[in-house]
C-alpha cells in the first residue's frame with residue numbers, strides 16, 4: 001500500500017497524529033483540510049472530515065479522486081453496545097452498516113440500502129488482522145474486540161435506542177461516520193478499516209462519560225495508528 005488516507009471526524013481525533021507528520025502539504029477541498037505527508041515513513045493523507053455520514057462520505061471521495069489512496073483508515077471514538085466492551089477498549093471493524101437506513105416501508109430489511117448490491121460493508125481482512133496484532137503489541141493493557149460497527153447520524157445516549165440497535169444489528173459499537181466511509185470506499189473499490197476507541201456506553205451515562213474518557217480513548221488509537229503504519 002503506497003498511500004493511506006486517515007480520516008477522523010473531529011480535530012481531537014486527528015490532531016496528535018497530524019503533529020507527528022513530516023513533509024506536510026495542506027490543501028483545502030470541500031471545506032476540509034487534507035494534510036499530505038509522511039508518517040512512520042509511509043505516505044499518508046490525514047483529514048478531519050467533520051461529524052456525520054455526509055461529511056464522511058464526501059471526504060472519502062476526495063481521498064479517492066484527488067489522492068488516489070490505496071486504503072482508508074477511519075479512527076475515532078464510539079459508544080459500546082456490549083457489556084464486555086469497556087470504556088477505552090478498541091473495536092476493529094469486521095464490517096459496518098448504517099443503522100438509520102430504513103426503507104422497511106418498501107419491504108426492505110432495516111439497514112438495507114435499496115437497489116445496492118451491498119449494505120453491510122466488509123473491512124479489509126489483512127488490515128484487521130494487522131491492526132489486531134499491533135494492538136496486542138503496543139497497547140497490551142487495552143481490551144481489543146473485532147466485530148460489527150453500526151453508524152448513523154445520531155449520538156446514542158438512550159438505553160432504549162441502544163437496546164434497539166443491539167437487537168436489530170448485533171453491533172459491537174456505534175458511531176456516526178464509519179459506514180459512510182465504508183460505503184464510499186466500497187464504491188471506489190478501496191480497502192478500509194474502522195478503528196474505534198470506546199468513549200461511552202451509548203446509554204443515559206453517555207454524555208458525561210464521553211467528556212471524561214474521550215482523551216484516553218483517543219490516545220490509544222494514536223498509538224495503534226502509528227504502530228500500524230510502521231508495519232504496512
Ligand code: ADE
Pocket residue numbers: 077078079080154155156157174175176199200201202203206210
Ligand atoms: N461516538 C462516541 N460515542 C457515541 C455514541 N454514543 N453515539 C454515537 N456516536 C458516538
